[in-house]
Amino acid sequence: MSLIVQKFxxxxxxDTERLFNVADIVTSTYAAGNDVVVVVSAQGDTTDDLIxxxxxxxxxxxxREMDVLLANGEQISISLLAMAIEKLGxxxxxxTGWQAGIHTGMNYGAARIKKIETERLKLEIxxxxxxxVAGFQGINKFEDITTLGRGGSDTTAVALAAxxxxxxxxxxxxxxxxxxxxxxxxxxxxxLDEITYDEMLELASLGxxxxxxxxxxxxxxxxxxxxxxxxxxxxxxxxxxxAHKVEKMNVSGVARDMDIAQISLVNMADAxxxxxxxxxxxxxxxxxxxxxxxSTGRNDAKDIAFxxxxxSLELAxxxxxxxxxxxxxxxxxxxxxxxxxxxxxxxxxxxxxxxxMMFEALSAANVNIDMISTSEIKVSVLIKKEESERxxxxxxxxxx
Amino acid sequence: MSLIVQKFxxxxxxDTERLFNVADIVTSTYAAGNDVVVVVSAQGDTTDDLIxxxxxxxxxxxxREMDVLLANGEQISISLLAMAIEKLGxxxxxxTGWQAGIHTGMNYGAARIKKIETERLKLEIxxxxxxxVAGFQGINKFEDITTLGRGGSDTTAVALAAxxxxxxxxxxxxxxxxxxxxxxxxxxxxxLDEITYDEMLELASLGxxxxxxxxxxxxxxxxxxxxxxxxxxxxxxxxxxxAHKVEKMNVSGVARDMDIAQISLVNMADAxxxxxxxxxxxxxxxxxxxxxxxSTGRNDAKDIAFxxxxxSLELAxxxxxxxxxxxxxxxxxxxxxxxxxxxxxxxxxxxxxxxxMMFEALSAANVNIDMISTSEIKVSVLIKKEESERxxxxxxxxxx
Numbered sequence: 001m002s003l004i005v006q007k008f009x010x011x012x013x014x015d016t017e018r019l020f021n022v023a024d025i026v027t028s029t030y031a032a033g034n035d036v037v038v039v040v041s042a043q044g045d046t047t048d049d050l051i052x053x054x055x056x057x058x059x060x061x062x063x064r065e066m067d068v069l070l071a072n073g074e075q076i077s078i079s080l081l082a083m084a085i086e087k088l089g090x091x092x093x094x095x096t097g098w099q100a101g102i103h104t105g106m107n108y109g110a111a112r113i114k115k116i117e118t119e120r121l122k123l124e125i126x127x128x129x130x131x132x133v134a135g136f137q138g139i140n141k142f143e144d145i146t147t148l149g150r151g152g153s154d155t156t157a158v159a160l161a162a163x164x165x166x167x168x169x170x171x172x173x174x175x176x177x178x179x180x181x182x183x184x185x186x187x188x189x190x191x192l193d194e195i196t197y198d199e200m201l202e203l204a205s206l207g208x209x210x211x212x213x214x215x216x217x218x219x220x221x222x223x224x225x226x227x228x229x230x231x232x233x234x235x236x237x238x239x240x241x242x243a244h245k246v247e248k249m250n251v252s253g254v255a256r257d258m259d260i261a262q263i264s265l266v267n268m269a270d271a272x273x274x275x276x277x278x279x280x281x282x283x284x285x286x287x288x289x290x291x292x293x294x295s296t297g298r299n300d301a302k303d304i305a306f307x308x309x310x311x312s313l314e315l316a317x318x319x320x321x322x323x324x325x326x327x328x329x330x331x332x333x334x335x336x337x338x339x340x341x342x343x344x345x346x347x348x349x350x351x352x353x354x355x356x357m358m359f360e361a362l363s364a365a366n367v368n369i370d371m372i373s374t375s376e377i378k379v380s381v382l383i384k385k386e387e388s389e390r391x392x393x394x395x396x397x398x399x400x
Numbered sequence: 401m402s403l404i405v406q407k408f409x410x411x412x413x414x415d416t417e418r419l420f421n422v423a424d425i426v427t428s429t430y431a432a433g434n435d436v437v438v439v440v441s442a443q444g445d446t447t448d449d450l451i452x453x454x455x456x457x458x459x460x461x462x463x464r465e466m467d468v469l470l471a472n473g474e475q476i477s478i479s480l481l482a483m484a485i486e487k488l489g490x491x492x493x494x495x496t497g498w499q500a501g502i503h504t505g506m507n508y509g510a511a512r513i514k515k516i517e518t519e520r521l522k523l524e525i526x527x528x529x530x531x532x533v534a535g536f537q538g539i540n541k542f543e544d545i546t547t548l549g550r551g552g553s554d555t556t557a558v559a560l561a562a563x564x565x566x567x568x569x570x571x572x573x574x575x576x577x578x579x580x581x582x583x584x585x586x587x588x589x590x591x592l593d594e595i596t597y598d599e600m601l602e603l604a605s606l607g608x609x610x611x612x613x614x615x616x617x618x619x620x621x622x623x624x625x626x627x628x629x630x631x632x633x634x635x636x637x638x639x640x641x642x643a644h645k646v647e648k649m650n651v652s653g654v655a656r657d658m659d660i661a662q663i664s665l666v667n668m669a670d671a672x673x674x675x676x677x678x679x680x681x682x683x684x685x686x687x688x689x690x691x692x693x694x695s696t697g698r699n700d701a702k703d704i705a706f707x708x709x710x711x712s713l714e715l716a717x718x719x720x721x722x723x724x725x726x727x728x729x730x731x732x733x734x735x736x737x738x739x740x741x742x743x744x745x746x747x748x749x750x751x752x753x754x755x756x757m758m759f760e761a762l763s764a765a766n767v768n769i770d771m772i773s774t775s776e777i778k779v780s781v782l783i784k785k786e787e788s789e790r791x792x793x794x795x796x797x798x799x800x
Contacts, residue, residue: 016456050476056416058483065486068494069479072472076450079469083458086465094468098498099543120543143499143520 002167003125004029007039007135007157012172012231013077014044016084023084025172025231026130030090035125037164039135039157040081042073063108067137067147071097074134074153082132092130095120097137098145102156104138110149113138113156116163125164133160151212158215162222169219169226170237171211176230177238178203178210181254181396185389190400192253194239194246202344202378203253216240243346250354251345251399256392258339258385260290261313262370264305265320267330277327278304278320285319287312291340291373291380305371307340307382338370339388342380343395355379358395365394402567403525404429407439407535407557412572412631413477414444416484423484425572425631426530430490435525437564439535439557440481442473463508467537467547471497474534474553482532492530495520497537498545502556504538510549513538513556516563525564533560551612558615562622569619569626570637571611576630577638578603578610581654581796585789588796592653594639596646602744602778603653616640643746650754651745651799656792658739658785660690661713662770664705665720667730677727678704678720685719687712691740691773691780705771707740707782738770739788742780743795755779758795765794 006029008022022040030036050069054061078094085092101117124131135153140146148155154171161169178200181189195203197220204213210228219226219240229237268274275294282289292306308316313334320332348354358379362369367390371382383391406429408422422440430436450469454461478494485492501517524531535553540546548555554571561569578600581589595603597620604613610628619626619640629637668674675694682689692706708716713734720732748754758779762769767790771782783791 019457053476053480054483057419057480058487061483062486065479065482065494068482068496069476072475075472075475076453076469079465080453080457082465082468083454083461086462087458094465096468096545145496 001033001035003035003037003164005037005039005157005161005164005166005169006172007153007170008041008172008231009153009174010041010044010047011174013040013081018231019081019084020087022081022172022231023088025234026081027085027088027090030130035128037121037125037131037133037160037166038081039133039153039160040074040077041135041153042070043077043080046073046076064144067108067145070147071134071137071145074136078132078134085130085132090130091128092132093124094132094134095124096134097156098139098143100131100133100160102133102138102159104140104146104148106140106146108144108146111138111140111146113148113159116159118163121160121164151214154212154215155218158218158222158224158226161224161226162218167225169224171215171226171228172231173210173228174230174232175210175228176233176235177228178240178253180252180400181392182256185256186254186393186396188396188400192238193236194241195252196243196246196346197240198243198377199252199344199346200240202342202375203255211240246346250347250351251343253344254392254396254399255342255344256339256388257342258388259310260307260338260340260382261310262305262307262335262338262382263313263316263320264303264333264335265327265329265331266303266333268302268304269328270302271328274302274328275304277323279306281323281327282308282316282319285315287316287319291371291382293371307338307371310336337385338382339385340380341383341388341391341395342378343399344378346377348377348379357398361394361398362391365390367391367394401433401435403435403437403564405437405439405557405561405564405566405569406572407553407570408441408572408631409553409574410441410444410447411574413440413481418631419481419484420487422481422572422631423488425634426481427485427488427490430530435528437521437525437531437533437560437566438481439533439553439560440474440477441535441553442470443477443480446473446476464544467508467545470547471534471537471545474536478532478534485530485532490530491528492532493524494532494534495524496534497556498539498543500531500533500560502533502538502559504540504546504548506540506546508544508546511538511540511546513548513559516559518563521560521564551614554612554615555618558618558622558624558626561624561626562618567625569624571615571626571628572631573610573628574630574632575610575628576633576635577628578640578653580652580800581792582656585656586654586793586796588800590800592638593636594641594646595652596643596746597640598643598777599652599744599746600640602742602775603655611640646746650747650751651743653744654792654796654799655742655744656739656788657742658788659710660707660738660740660782661710662705662707662735662738662782663713663716663720664703664733664735665727665729665731666703666733668702668704669728670702671728674702674728675704677723679706681723681727682708682716682719685715687716687719691771691782693771707738707771710736737785738782739785740780741783741788741791741795742778743799744778746777748777748779757798761794761798762791765790767791767794 104111226240504511
């Protein structure tokens with residue numbers, strides 16, 4: 001008998017039919033002899049509807065009251081799913097975030113889970129009840145309701161699995177696992193049976209929108225075996241595990257991120273600490289910087305180029321212009337026609353030829369590389385957006 | 401400076417415009433120097449919508465899960481009202497039932513308030529914050545969410561006023577007070593400035609649908625000064641107080657209850673304890689019996705006639721038929737063409753002529769009386785529904 005945590009997102013519980021599909025998955029798992037703790041998000045558009053309602057009254061409400069409002073979305077889901085499971089004749093109980101003992105920090109709207117008091121959860125498990133927990137929410141030290149922000153329900157599920165020592169944390173989604181590439185773009189993409197936390201983290205941040213990074217980071221920290229699995233097909237999904245439990249592949253996936261922009265600072269004074277000035281200034285304003293390339297320009301001056309998420313481009317430009325004199329550069333140039341193509345694989349570190357294979361594939365496909373960045377388990381290149389589909393196919397065919 | 405509890409029902413907070421009307425009343429009270437604790441119900445049809453959603457999934461859900469679901473209605477209201485008050489620039493905080501320390505018994509769907517832990521409430525009052533509390537809900541000893549059933553938000557308001565020692569508990573509704581008769585039926589009806597708890601209880605149970613009896617009973621028990629007042633007109637309402645604080649009127653109101661049925665048990669054996677048998681049998685099945693008339697029929701047998709709420713008629717008939725032999729009667733006859741007309745007044749007890757005045761008025765209006773029942777502060781008669789409008793007008797004109 002295992003203890004299994006199962007998480008279902010908003011689209012999986014959007015209407016009565018889907019709620020019963022979820023109830024069926026949950027009760028099948030339970031009937032097989034497992035203890036089951038379920039985490040659910042708000043139904044379909046509920047959260048957006050509540051936000052709209054609030055904005056009509058106050059375009060700038062306090063985050064505390066917004067959290068009181070939004071927490072209803074999940075509290076509605078848990079009771080409805082519990083009712084569906086009751087209908088199927090199984091013992092079940094729903095718990096809100098605070099009832100499930102989920103304590104968070106003070107940051108309304110984006111709170112972090114601090115600890116989970118498992119007393120109530122363990123009591124209900126000992127009664128062999130299926131437990132339905134509201135994702136995305138908790139309480140802070142004032143007993144005020146908080147929400148966890150983006151990816152919150154995934155995080156709730158992994159945190160509960162860690163706190164309860166669960167054998168597996170299944171994240172049900174509308175895709176049936178993690179693929180070697182986006183299957184909508186690359187028809188030959190194939191599903192991975194398993195992948196390491198680090199590979200998953202790289203793939204997630206590279207635009208494979210399956211799991212939120214926060215939940216994978218937590219899974220890695222607490223050694224929670226995870227599985228990304230479809231609530232529609234009922235096929236096995238992709239397991240996410242510690243590196244030593246996974247049979248390492250040289251390359252486990254190819255990912256593309258279209259939402260980036262490249263910023264170049266032209267003719268910077270060639271003084272020590274100049275890179276520090278640029279990137280600490282941006283970091284202080286919350287701009288995440290990715291691939292960085294530093295080169296020598298004319299007259300011994302330097303150019304520095306780097307990428308930022310498209311959504312941060314305007315902010316980054318403003319921050320740099322405001323600090324132009326302090327940093328010391330001649331002009332800013334921006335390119336929005338580039339995207340990032342990456343290969344990820346935990347086996348890469350022992351296989352120096354992998355990067356070369358990627359460049360070879362790109363060269364053969366006549367794709368020009370603008371910038372290159374490598375880490376132990378990843379090689380990323382900046383290429384033109386218009387060439388990226390061809391490039392992705394070429395790289396994928398090379399490795400798989 | 402006073403502490404005032406203000407309660408607003410679902411229609412008072414149904415949309416953005418009305419929420420701001422409520423916010424205006426609340427902040428005006430606060431700005432005048434008072435501490436204000438506000439209790440709100442779910443917006444408009446929210447509760448019905450949630451019930452419908454549940455029934456679609458499970459026509460017979462557990463009461464516990466139903467309470468988890470329904471509590472969202474009030475939790476949505478409190479946050480939206482808090483946001484409206486924030487918009488007006490006042491300090492405000494919303495609290496759910498459990499955050500406000502409202503502890504109830506175990507009876508899901510119709511729980512009774514057991515105690516209120518006022519620590520959090522007093523802390524927020526000391527910070528001069530307007531507090532918005534979710535009506536209709538609390539938690540039981542397992543920390544599970546409960547709802548209070550019909551009239552729940554009124555009860556929450558009075559219970560909070562009692563626990564906090566509030567100076568006044570204002571119940572805002574869509575009528576502007578308690579009238580000597582239903583003003584839609586009797587144009588000459590006039591608003592009462594004040595009334596005793598007992599008078600209010602009689603009027604409420606007699607069909608003057610202003611306040612739920614539970615809240616008035618609680619007000620009486622804990623000596624909470626109450627006021628029924630309109631959230632639309634901004635006129636003074638009707639104060640409900642202890643008898644010694646109220647200038648006693650002979651008759652303070654005329655009320656009519658159309659939703660009753662009369663049941664007669666014909667030819668009962670004239671044995672001791674027969675009335676006990678009838679009414680304990682009905683009480684055991686939850687049938688409330690009102691006016692009772694016992695008379696001697698043919699052959700020394702008795703007839704017993706009594707009234708029940710129309711909604712309980714079928715149940716009452718079934719219970720009586722099932723126990724026909726045990727109780728011992730020949731047949732049941734039912735009349736649904738009767739209604740109950742009552743006059744209520746705390747001064748009546750010292751004024752034996754009041755009942756006679758009522759009968760005189762009815763006689764002059766040519767209204768036939770079927771049954772009569774009197775108490776210290778009330779005289780009720782059963783009359784034909786079709787004659788009741790005329791009768792009500794005649795009685796009202798006699799006294800006012």
